[in-house]
Amino acid sequence: MLGLFSIKIMKNLVVLDIEIYPNYSLFAFKNIDNNKIVTIEIKGEDSFLSDQDLKKLKTILYKRTTFGFNSRNYDMPIILYALKQKTAYELYEMSKMIILNNIPGWKTIKDFYLLQSKDINHFDIQEPSPGAGVSLKLYGGRIHSKRLQDLPYDPNLELTKNQMDEIKSYCINDLDTTIDLYKSISDRIDLRLKMSEKYNVNLMSKSDAQIAEAIIKSEIKKINPNARLYAPKINKEATFKYKKPNFISFKTQELNDVLKYIENHNFELDARGSIKLPKKLRDLKINLGKSNYQLGVGGLHSTEKSQTLIPKKNQLLIDKDVASYYPSIILNLKLYPKNLGHVFLDVYKKIVEERLIAKKNNDKVTNESLKIVINGAFGKLGSKWSCLYSPDLMMTVTLTGQLALLMLIEELELNNISVVSANTDGFVSLLEKNDYEKYNDICKTWSRKTQFILEDNYYKALCARDVNNYFAITVENEIKEKGIFAKDSLQKNPQGSICARAVIELVKNKISITDTIKRCRDITKFIHVRRVTGGAEFHNKYLGKVVRWYYSKNGDKIVYSKNCKKSGDKVAKSNDAMPIMQLSAFPEDIAYDKYIEESISILEEIGYLNL
Numbered sequence: 001m002l003g004l005f006s007i008k009i010m011k012n013l014v015v016l017d018i019e020i021y022p023n024y025s026l027f028a029f030k031n032i033d034n035n036k037i038v039t040i041e042i043k044g045e046d047s048f049l050s051d052q053d054l055k056k057l058k059t060i061l062y063k064r065t066t067f068g069f070n071s072r073n074y075d076m077p078i079i080l081y082a083l084k085q086k087t088a089y090e091l092y093e094m095s096k097m098i099i100l101n102n103i104p105g106w107k108t109i110k111d112f113y114l115l116q117s118k119d120i121n122h123f124d125i126q127e128p129s130p131g132a133g134v135s136l137k138l139y140g141g142r143i144h145s146k147r148l149q150d151l152p153y154d155p156n157l158e159l160t161k162n163q164m165d166e167i168k169s170y171c172i173n174d175l176d177t178t179i180d181l182y183k184s185i186s187d188r189i190d191l192r193l194k195m196s197e198k199y200n201v202n203l204m205s206k207s208d209a210q211i212a213e214a215i216i217k218s219e220i221k222k223i224n225p226n227a228r229l230y231a232p233k234i235n236k237e238a239t240f241k242y243k244k245p246n247f248i249s250f251k252t253q254e255l256n257d258v259l260k261y262i263e264n265h266n267f268e269l270d271a272r273g274s275i276k277l278p279k280k281l282r283d284l285k286i287n288l289g290k291s292n293y294q295l296g297v298g299g300l301h302s303t304e305k306s307q308t309l310i311p312k313k314n315q316l317l318i319d320k321d322v323a324s325y326y327p328s329i330i331l332n333l334k335l336y337p338k339n340l341g342h343v344f345l346d347v348y349k350k351i352v353e354e355r356l357i358a359k360k361n362n363d364k365v366t367n368e369s370l371k372i373v374i375n376g377a378f379g380k381l382g383s384k385w386s387c388l389y390s391p392d393l394m395m396t397v398t399l400t401g402q403l404a405l406l407m408l409i410e411e412l413e414l415n416n417i418s419v420v421s422a423n424t425d426g427f428v429s430l431l432e433k434n435d436y437e438k439y440n441d442i443c444k445t446w447s448r449k450t451q452f453i454l455e456d457n458y459y460k461a462l463c464a465r466d467v468n469n470y471f472a473i474t475v476e477n478e479i480k481e482k483g484i485f486a487k488d489s490l491q492k493n494p495q496g497s498i499c500a501r502a503v504i505e506l507v508k509n510k511i512s513i514t515d516t517i518k519r520c521r522d523i524t525k526f527i528h529v530r531r532v533t534g535g536a537e538f539h540n541k542y543l544g545k546v547v548r549w550y551y552s553k554n555g556d557k558i559v560y561s562k563n564c565k566k567s568g569d570k571v572a573k574s575n576d577a578m579p580i581m582q583l584s585a586f587p588e589d590i591a592y593d594k595y596i597e598e599s600i601s602i603l604e605e606i607g608y609l610n611l
Contacts, residue, residue, distance in 0.1 A: 014064045015182065017174045018075045019151075019167050020095040023158045025088045026168060027079060029060055030175040032182070037175070039168060042082075045089040045158075049082055057083065065121040069136045069178050072124040072205055074098055095155070123204035125181060128188050130490050137546040140177040141529035142490055143184050147173050147582045150535065150544035184490060195369045212376025213386050219347040220340065229387045232339040239266035240275065240392040245333055247449045248403050255410055258286065259403065267395055273384035275395040286406065289413035291420065293406065299424030300402040301467045306607040308507075309420060309462045314433050317459040319472065319480075320443060321426035322405075322452050326378045327352055329397045332451050337381070337390040344388075348377065401425065408446045415442060423467050428459070461507055463606040470606075471500075473508050484602070488524070496551070498525040499599040507608065513599045514592075521586050526550045526595065528573065534564025536571050538579045547571065551591040552578035 012033070019026040025042040038060065040053045049057065060066065061079070068075050074095075081094055097103060129139065140148055152166050153159065159167065182189065189204070195211065196203045201218050203211050217229045242262050250256045261280065270276040277297050285303070286293040292303045311317040322328070329335070331352060336344040355370035357363075378397065380388040401424070409419045409427060417439050421428040431439050443454055457474055464470035469483030485500045486492060502516035520526075529548050536547045538558050547558055555576035560566040571577075576591055603609050 012064055013182075014060060014066045015175050015178045016060075016066050016068045016071065016075060016079075017171050017178065018078060019155075019171050020078060020088075020092050021153075021155060021157065021159050021167070022089055022092045024164050024167070025082065025091050026164075026171055027057060027082070028168070028171045028175055029066070030172070030179065031064075032179050037172060039172075041164070041168075042088045042091070043164065046087050048085045048087050054083070054085070061120050061122075065123075067123050067125055067178075067182065069181065070124065070126045071122065072126075076120075076122060099155075123189075125178070125185060125189070125205075127205055127207040127210060128192060129181060129185055130188075134490075135531075135546070136174065136177055136181070137544065138493070138529070138531050139181050139490060141546050141548050142488065142493060143180050144488075144494075144524045144527070144583065145177045145180045147176075148544060148546055148548055149173055149581065150542075150546075181490075191365065191369050191372065194365055195372075198369075207376075208372045209376040209379040209383070209386075212373045213380050213388055215351075215373050216344070216347055216377055217387060219350075220343050223343055223346065227340075227343070230339065231385055231387055231389050232337070234269070234273070234384070234389070234391065236269055236273070239268055240395060241266065242395060242399050244403065245400060247451075248400070248407060250407060250410060251414060252288075252410060254286065255406060258284065262399060262403075269391060273389070273391060274382050275391045288406070288409050289418055291422070293409070293422060295399075295402050297398065299398060300405050300422055301424065302419075302422045302427075303467065304421055304464060305466045306605055307420070307462070307464045308607045308611060309430055310460070310611070311430060315430060316433055316436060317428065317430050317462060318439075319426060319428045319457040319459060320454045321457070322401075323455050324352070324374070325401055325425035325452065326397050327374045328452055329400050330378065330393075333396065333400065335390075335393045335396060337388050337393065340387065348374075404450055404452065408443070411442050411446065412439065415439075417442070421462070421464065421467060421470075428462060428472075463503075463507060463608060465602070465605045471504055471507075477508070479504060479508070493529045493531075494524065494527045494548075496526055496528055496595060496598065499595055499602060501525065502595075502599045503602050503606070503608075506603070513596055513603075517595050517599065518592055523550065523580070523583065523586050526590060527580065528577070530571060530573075532560065532571055534566065535561040537561045538577070543579055543581060547574075547579065548581055549574060549577035549579050550587065551576045551594040552587065552589045553591050554578065554589050555591065 014029050014031050016029050018028065023043065023045045027040040029038045030036070038056070040057055042048060078091055078094055082091055131139065137148060149170055152170055153163055192203045192206070199215050199218050201214050203214060206214060220227050220229065244259065244263060248259065250259060265278060268276050277295070281295050284295060294301055294303060309317055331349055334345060336342055351370050351373050355367055355374060358366035358370065377388060380386040381390050381394040383389055405422060405427065409422060412419055412429060415438060417429055417431050417435055419427050420430050429439065447454055459472045460475055461473045462470065465484065469485065471479055471481040471485040473479060484495065485504065488494045488497050498517055498520055502513045505511040505516045506513055527548055527550055529546065531546050535545045536543045536558050539556065542561055543558070549558060555578040558571040558574040558577050558579065560569050560571065576594060578589065
């Protein structure tokens with residue numbers, strides 16, 4: 001019942017989390033507007049919800065909009081089971097079944113979706129969050145939640161009263177971490193709300209790729225109500241041939257040999273149902289000018305390392321990116337999943353055109369919404385569970401993208417214009433200003449031939465440890481960054497970001513490494529976060545499976561805990577570490593010299609010290 005998802009209801013949000021033990025069930029809720037906390041407990045194996053608690057639980061579920069993390073698979077099915085007056089032990093048995101057998105929670109209750117759509121407003125923020133397979137604790141480390149804590153007691157343990165109190169404190173902390181994550185992705189949630197209302201499809205708990213599939217299916221149904229939208233069955237032994245577009249051609253023997261091999265090869269599927277890149281292509285190094293290039297499943301990339309480029313007065317450093325590269329390949333080559341037919345292209349083209357109009361009109365919401373659909377649809381081509389599944393199309397898109405870029409790079413190098421870096425949908429050239437007209441003509445000719453649009457950016461500097469870890473300074477003094485140089489985000493673990501920031505400040509503004517580091521009073525810039533399989537400890541005190549530390553004058557190593565295979569081994573990069581599982585005031589024992597040393601090491605890795 002999509003109409004229930006209104007902005008008014010979305011303003012009255014309650015986060016939920018549960019903890020289940022053989023003799024204890026806890027249902028915890030927190031209103032994110034007024035911070036009011038409600039906990040409902042079942043104590044004793046044979047106990048169930050009292051009439052008063054049952055009424056309280058129903059009021060929250062039916063009168064509020066609730067959300068959680070992994071809640072559709074775990075929390076909500078158990079909560080609905082509790083509404084049937086099941087005992088604490090019965091809830092524990094259900095919890096075990098979900099966890100140990102990896103059964104999606106909704107499969108354990110026949111009427112889960114009926115109840116949810118009819119009476120309950122609930123959404124799950126796990127899929128809308130941008131990471132893949134990331135736990136709530138690790139997200140907490142990435143967004144600098146105040147306290148990181150593992151579950152204090154084995155979930156199979158019968159708890160004492162004091163242990164129940166500790167579990168309650170732990171659960172409430174998880175509520176706070178979930179709220180932190182919700183606030184970090186509030187823009188993504190807002191987009192899902194607006195898209196749900198626009199397309200009349202509930203998208204609140206979906207990932208970007210899931211949204212793409214849901215909307216494309218919805219739009220196809222509008223055109224053809226009788227369309228059968230199913231995941232096609234493709235024989236795992238099937239092989240596929242690459243058919244190159246007419247515009248792909250090369251001049252050098254090396255690239256023609258590569259093209260001939262690709263056209264003649266029978267591409268196979270891997271265990272996940274994706275196209276497998278043969279070893280010969282994986283190992284192949286393509287030499288053009290002074291750079292080497294590798295083909296990959298995801299895209300082309302150059303193999304440069306330790307490179308700092310600052311153009312001289314008579315030079316230009318230009319980054320060229322292909323606008324909407326993979327979507328353009330899909331539309332230009334008229335590629336569509338066979339089981340969906342040409343109607344897929346009609347829908348996809350309409351969405352791309354709507355996005356271009358929104359971008360031109362500065363309609364950010366529509367622009368970002370449709371960007372999710374356009375890019376997500378490409379991702380679903382490789383998912384064997386999706387109605388868009390077409391491994392041959394994904395292969396055609398990615399190989400065509402790589403070959404087309406190589407074609408342009410080859411032409412530039414044959415005309416003595418140096419390409420210094422390339423990755424997936426773009427490349428960077430360092431050229432003499434006198435060669436700009438020739439460079440521009442080559443790029444325009446390629447665009448006319450391929451029908452792809454190139455967009456450019458002019459750099460004052462490009463500093464790269466390798467193709468996946470670099471930063472560039474534009475002529476407008478903006479920073480483009482990737483890998484270790486990117487700001488802390490939901491998609492990467494904090495790794496003492498002050499070091500990368502100090503390097504950027506030195507190159508950009510000539511501020512010394514020491515000044516940047518010692519002037520910073522934000523502890524989150526000094527923090528390292530790491531997931532430790534089996535858990536870690538410090539001085540015999542258990543920390544958890546996600547650990548957070550800074551480097552201290554009084555620090556020591558963090559080690560794997562006693563119960564795991566690597567027991568006693570040092571956790572990587574944790575020499576001189578001081579755990580900081582709870583954030584507080586800025587510490588005065590920071591080992592500044594270690595951060596300065598790391599920053600200088602980065603300068604060496606990007607070749608800056610060799611200038």
